[in-house]
Amino acid sequence: MTLKGIDEKFYTLQDELLSLERDEKDVVDVETFEYKNNIALYQGNITRLKADAIVNATNNEYLGCFLPCHNCIDNQIMSASGFQMREELLAIKKYKGYEQDPVKLTAGYNLPCKYVFHVAGPQIFGNVTKKDEQDLSMCYINCLDKAKEMKLNSIVFCCISTGVYSFPNDRACEIAIKSVKDWQKKNDYDIKVVFDVFLDIDKELYERNLRKANS
Amino acid sequence: MKKSKILNKLLQILTNFLKIDVNFGENYENDRRLFVDCVTKV
Numbered sequence: 329m330t331l332k333g334i335d336e337k338f339y340t341l342q343d344e345l346l347s348l349e350r351d352e353k354d355v356v357d358v359e360t361f362e363y364k365n366n367i368a369l370y371q372g373n374i375t376r377l378k379a380d381a382i383v384n385a386t387n388n389e390y391l392g393c394f395l396p397c398h399n400c401i402d403n404q405i406m407s408a409s410g411f412q413m414r415e416e417l418l419a420i421k422k423y424k425g426y427e428q429d430p431v432k433l434t435a436g437y438n439l440p441c442k443y444v445f446h447v448a449g450p451q452i453f454g455n456v457t458k459k460d461e462q463d464l465s466m467c468y469i470n471c472l473d474k475a476k477e478m479k480l481n482s483i484v485f486c487c488i489s490t491g492v493y494s495f496p497n498d499r500a501c502e503i504a505i506k507s508v509k510d511w512q513k514k515n516d517y518d519i520k521v522v523f524d525v526f527l528d529i530d531k532e533l534y535e536r537n538l539r540k541a542n543s
Numbered sequence: 544m545k546k547s548k549i550l551n552k553l554l555q556i557l558t559n560f561l562k563i564d565v566n567f568g569e570n571y572e573n574d575r576r577l578f579v580d581c582v583t584k585v
Binding site: 333334335337338341342344345348349394395396397407411 | 546549550552553556557559560576579580582583584585
């Protein structure tokens with residue numbers, strides 16, 4: 329996976345195309361959201377969001393989805409950011425190795441966000457185990473720790489491990505909210521957290537569980 | 544430059560790089576999918 333030897337105009341043209349597409353999508357600044365206890369909910373395309381960091385739910389390869397036009401968040405992010413993101417991930421794999429950090433950090437490139445945090449959530453085969461729940465929770469905690477370390481002001485989470493990774497939506501939502509809330513209690517750090525959902529079912533679950541958590 | 548013109552130039556570069564022979568330039572949406580397909584194949 330390298331563009332070594334390709335016409336040097338490729339990157340300029342690609343960036344020109346992706347920036348035109350980004351502008352057409354109407355960028356949404358997360359600073360304009362309404363927050364309750366520093367948490368907001370948004371339904372829509374994560375690649376439209378202007379934030380310090382967005383979280384990409386990727387696979388264990390950490391190189392982006394390789395199914396052309398697959399309707400997963402990993403593919404959406406890779407397609408909208410540009411080829412440079414895959415190259416940066418490949419460089420991380422090559423020079424730093426996989427195991428060093430559970431959150432792989434790249435620039436946002438042609439996305440409106442500054443950074444993308446790539447995490448691989450647990451994939452469910454059969455019943456959800458305690459370890460699956462802990463692994464999912466750690467995805468949120470590790471991202472928040474990284475954001476704090478980088479002194480970021482906002483972070484957007486997608487629904488990690490649901491969909492093709494088969495984590496039940498309701499339990500995944502409960503874990504996501506609890507992990508963030510617990511992290512907020514333990515950390516004296518002011519960061520705006522956005523839960524970005526795509527499906528109506530997730531929107532309903534997050535609305536209900538956030539109401540419960542805030543009451 | 545218009546999006547379709549940029550996309551055509553990108554597809555020319557990518558198909559040359561990948562040494563594949565495909566038709567493009569008639570429909571923007573099809574070309575956009577082809578672009579993603581080519582990038583994924585690199």
